Amino acid sequence: MQISNEGILVVLFVGLVAGWLAGKIVHGTGFGLIGDILVGIAGALLASLLFPKLGIRLGTGLVSEIVYSTVGAVILLVVVRMLRTRGRF
Template identity: 55%
Template sequence: MSLLWFLVVGIVAGWLAGKLVKGGGFGLIGDLVVGVIGAFVGGFLFSSLGVSAGGGLIGSIIVATIGAVVLLFVVRLIKRA
């Protein structure tokens, strides 16, 4: 069941990040990939800064979304260069 929640958090975070960064949609698989990688990026950033978003599903979605937004921002900076 935890894999299912991990995938749901990834999809939601990727979708939210796509909306926040004003990019084109990535589709279900693209949103999942961006959200999952963003979860790792967000987890690393939050732990490096010593910040906690709380536990549970909402906290996980917040961390993953922030990580996905950072990931998309960096990818778009690299694409422009």
């Protein structure tokens, strides 16, 4: 599988937007530009595994990918925050 340069830019853009939105939703957990991109990409992976098993489908396109990634990143940030504070939310 080979991804074009444009594909890599789209993945990075979606990861950045999703990570930034998740950082705004879950206050106090921003990780900077690179960290937000990584959290957004990890959130996209989490959502792509979790949502189909739950039967959740939001549609297609860039906006739905950003929504998927944001929800996954929020879940990921909440888990990370709970582990950091040892259960104290």
